[in-house]
Amino acid sequence: MPPIHEKTIVDNANNTLTDFMKRLLCSLTLPAAFCIGAFAADITRPNILFTIADDWGLHAGAYGTRWVKTPALDRIAREGLLFQNAYTPMAKCAPSRAIVLTGRHLWQNEEAGNHLAYFPLTLKSWPETLMTKGWHMGFTGKGWGPGVANDASGNPRLITGKSFNARKTEPAATAMSNNDYAANFKDFLDDAPKDAPWCFWYGAHEPHRGYEFQVGVNKGGKKLTDIDRVPDYWPDNETVRHDMLDYAFEVEHVDTHLGRMIGELERRGLLDNTLVIVTSDHGMPFPRVKGYAYHDSNHVPLVIRWPRGVRSPGRSIEDFVDFTDIAPTLLDYAGIAWPDSGMMPITGKTWRPILESSKSGRVVPERDHVLIGKERADVGRPNNGGYPIRGIVTADHLYLRNYEPGRWPAGNPETGYLDTDGSPTKSLILDLGRANRADRYWQLNFGMRPAEELYELRTDRDCVHNLANDATHAERITALRGRMESMLKAQGDPRMGGRGQVFDQYTPTNGDGFYEKFMRGEKLNAGWVNPTDFEKQPVIPKQ
Helix, strand or coil, rough: CCCCCCHHHHHHHHHHHHHHHHHHHHHHHCCCHHCCCCCCCCCCEEEEEEEECCCCCCCCCCCCCCCCCCCCHHHHHCEEEEEEEECCCCCHHHHHHHHHHHCCCCCCCCCHHHHCCCCCCCCCCCCHHHHHHEEEEEECCCCCCEEECCCCCCCCHHHHHHEEEEEEEECCCCCCCCEEEEHHHHHHHCEEEEEEEEEEEEEEECCCCCCCCCCCHHCCCCCCCHCCCCCCCCCCCHHHHHHHHHHHHHHHHHHHHHHHHHHHHHHHCCEEEEEEEECCCCCCCCCCCCCCCHHHHHHEEEEEECCCCCCCCCEEEEEEEEEEHHHHHHHHHHHCCCHHHCCCCCCCCCCCCHHHHCCCCCCCCCCCCEEEEECCCCCCCCCCCCCCEEEECCCCCEEEEEEECCCCCCCCCCCCCCCCCCCCHHHHHHHHHCCCCCCCCHHHCCCCCCCEEEEEECCCCCCCCCCCCCCCHHHHHHHHHHHHHHHHCCCCHHHHHHCCCCHHHCCCCCCCCCCHHHHHCCCCCCCCCCCHHHHCCCCCCCC
């Protein structure tokens, strides 16, 4: 054994004291669970590849989906961790991504809790923090949005880093992006300083709509019979199956570019010290999924690979985690304590205890639930109204509280149900409803909702059988509601203090006063829905 010099002893003592002071500062300013792993492991600070797709539900080979081929994601799951219970707290692009960036719930993010939002100056993102700490931070594709994120001078903020979007390629199908994401990642790596850590945000535009109809069969080589199950809230027919396969084609495009990025890291010898995170901002862009608050709306894929930091790779994790956890996790592994980040207080908790455990299943016992919700997902209701929801998800149940059950949940019929993207599936279900307003599929996707909903997830994963009116579940509803509201009050949710109307009062960045202008006869273009989505005859609400 080599001799231990006096300087080594002094340095070790100083490091121990510094570590103690960091832990003390952390304990005074952060939630206890964020401090569990902070500064605990002697691990080389990783580079970070953060992948977030646009509208990708829980459909991948690693999750047992046979009609979507995802070899890159599947590899990351095999060589890392597969999370079974990962959620976004709000199933719409801008507010979901704001939660990712801030570590705070939508009801804590002011205007950024809505879609089509202005990102408040009071909120700082973790990419902005990394840049102030000397990180090389860049993105390709979609960062945060849609919305406006400007600094105090009116200039665009680098809210997800420097743009790397110059490389283009031939679109794989009509309406798909021509962004060569993987080539832009290569440019980012070429641009990275030698001695600086880096973080790259791969924000695929896919599988956001629109789709080239029947591209899954015509170009993807798929068959309608590949799909083993259509969700119970849609009709099972050729139109819906084609729509699902077209979605699958675009998911596979995301995975292809991810695979190329992994290959580039391997060629450069960087893969093993890169923390790779793959997820999506919310569920698929179909009726009763994107923009809603059901299980398929908020349940997202999540896989993580990092050989130097993930113990016992290949584990399946059943802890309930959500997007508020991403910011504290990345700050933790970047070695940045929250007090040094310049960010608003963080609600989420670091995933370090999960990554550094050797256990599968539930690792952290208290991670037995997530909170979800919704405010304004899109315009199209009177006075820019949203459809406010709060909910709690556990292994057994989904409980939802609808605070304005007199409003149309998917948006007003006369303005096209704007909370739901236009699609062949949407058009089909709307036609069923026009023929018969009692149609089951129309009621499930576009009909009015009661004030409370309760679903048994083990037997009703599609959430089509509301148990809230069953007296035998009254005690369970009371318990779930009480637990949810207690946490929301602690987090300062305006709705818990009777101030929920503030979310309707925030001005949208696009479509302000859409309902009133449309009803006055102005010709308006809602480019995310089909012209036939607008109801020509009044629809009478049915509770």
